Amino acid sequence: MILAVLKEKAEESRVSLVPEVVKQLVQQQVTVWVEEGAGVKAFYTDEAYREAGAAIKPRTEILQQADLLLSIRSLVPEEWNQLAPGKILMGVYQPLYNQELMQQWAEKQLTTFSMDTIPRTTRAQSMDVLSSQANIAGYKAVILAAYTYSRYFPMLMTAAGSIPPAKVLILGAGVAGLQAIATARRLGAVVEVFDTRPAVKEEVMSLGAKFVEVEGAADASKAGGYAVEQTEEYKQKQVEKIAQSAAKADIIITTAQIPGKAAPILISQEMVENMHTGSVIIDLAAATGGNTAVTKNGETIVHKGVTVIGNSDLAGTAPADASKLYARNVLNFLKLMLTKEGQLDLNFKDDLIQGTCITHKGEIVNERVKNLQPATA
The missing domain is CATH 3.40.50.720 (NAD(P)-binding Rossmann-like Domain)
Incomplete structure (x- = not known):
């Protein structure tokens, strides 16, 4: 399984994973790719990611070959339209405000995890990106x-x-x-x-x-x-x-x-x-x-x-610390779905995995997103 960290849009200074978290994932036998310059705005260099065990790759190769794509903000339509069915996206996508986009991702057969919808329970505290940010x-x-x-x-x-x-x-x-x-x-x-x-x-x-x-x-x-x-x-x-x-x-x-x-x-x-x-x-x-x-x-x-x-x-x-805390949230969440061999096991009987998943197998599967009426200004 290839897990990849994408460089964010110009207005976003954070990065999904920091080198210390990459190192822990590599130790768990996960193959980690990081886009060139992904951590620069948060003061994490490509060399630091290499030392942690990640491979630095161009964006095109990541979009084509990675299995799980980490990007705090959503990709542009020109990019997600090219993704193969079955790809997994993980970030902060505000699905309650972006229902149309979620429907489009579902139709593209993408599996989406939006970290801002994780159930706010005691068990989920170490994964709660809303709180850490x-x-x-x-x-x-x-x-x-x-x-x-x-x-x-x-x-x-x-x-x-x-x-x-x-x-x-x-x-x-x-x-x-x-x-x-x-x-x-x-x-x-x-x-x-x-x-x-x-x-x-x-x-x-x-x-x-x-x-x-x-x-x-x-x-x-x-x-x-x-x-x-x-x-x-x-x-x-x-x-x-x-x-x-x-x-x-x-x-x-x-x-x-x-x-x-x-x-x-x-x-x-x-x-x-x-x-x-x-x-x-x-x-x-x-x-x-x-x-x-x-x-x-x-x-x-x-x-x-x-x-x-x-x-x-x-x-x-405060991109350095914000990224560090966010990356730890993501790592703790990934631990719920990673096997000892570094492969993904999406156990939807787990309430945290189920509550954070928005689209899967062509459908919007999150009840809050399905039932919510479009927000009005």
């Missing part, structure tokens, strides 16, 4: 906010006078949110946090932040670790609470997303305009529409004196 994104969001903000984060008492600490509001206490809390607190900010799940209150408070409570949230305990849609009554209460906190905030970091749907608008245009001049918003949900009414994905705008940065790819700004 969100951790970095939460950290980087605060660093970016501190760099952009025109004032200090910590309280300072100097001979020239005192500087009050920055007030940070974080919307969403998932992995990214919790890391953002910890980072903002380490920088000396005063932090408030909002989340629809009352169960995270203890975690938020343990990190030194204040939890903003809104009564009447829908139960998310059976949503597999993901956020759920809320009632209109709850949303109205939520708007009022967030508006109060947003008006006082110097920095807002938003992380709220619902799988398969547009990100909920938590910060209205009016709320943005009620923030004081010089405030900063970092919107990590920009790729699915954003949590503010003025967010533009991949852009930094200034709206009535408030800087709004729409960036869902902050993990890629």
Whole structure:
């Protein structure tokens, strides 16, 4: 079995496997090919991959001969249209937002594993790419906010006078949110946090932040670790609470997303305009529409004196560590389907293999993708 690592598109700085993980796969008798220059943007050289036991190959040869293709982002149509039936693709393909593409891959008889759909269970924690990458994104969001903000984060008492600490509001206490809390607190900010799940209150408070409570949230305990849609009554209460906190905030970091749907608008245009001049918003949900009414994905705008940065790819700004963590997630997942001889054994009785597989033998086999209606903007 030939496992191959492809070089990503220009906008992606990470790489699917790092040399230390390649070495472990080679020791398990897996033949590993790496496209020329695949790891350069993440600071992993071709020579490092060779030393780990990989063969450096041109892209054309990889697409023609490799059995399992690792690529964080999807291939372009000109490439996947040329793949032979039975090829296996593994990456982060956002199938809940790309149902048409998944259907096309199914019709091409490709087997697809999308690492962002792995069931979020205790057993899957070491394979959870959403968590490993969100951790970095939460950290980087605060660093970016501190760099952009025109004032200090910590309280300072100097001979020239005192500087009050920055007030940070974080919307969403998932992995990214919790890391953002910890980072903002380490920088000396005063932090408030909002989340629809009352169960995270203890975690938020343990990190030194204040939890903003809104009564009447829908139960998310059976949503597999993901956020759920809320009632209109709850949303109205939520708007009022967030508006109060947003008006006082110097920095807002938003992380709220619902799988398969547009990100909920938590910060209205009016709320943005009620923030004081010089405030900063970092919107990590920009790729699915954003949590503010003025967010533009991949852009930094200034709206009535408030800087709004729409960036869902902050993990890629730390490509060396982001790639290392991602590669370990992939390795742990591959261990579920590799024999002692380094061959693939796709055991679909395993709930993690089944839950992560999107297309197989000409069909979309993932129930969440099959049942989900197309997302609306």
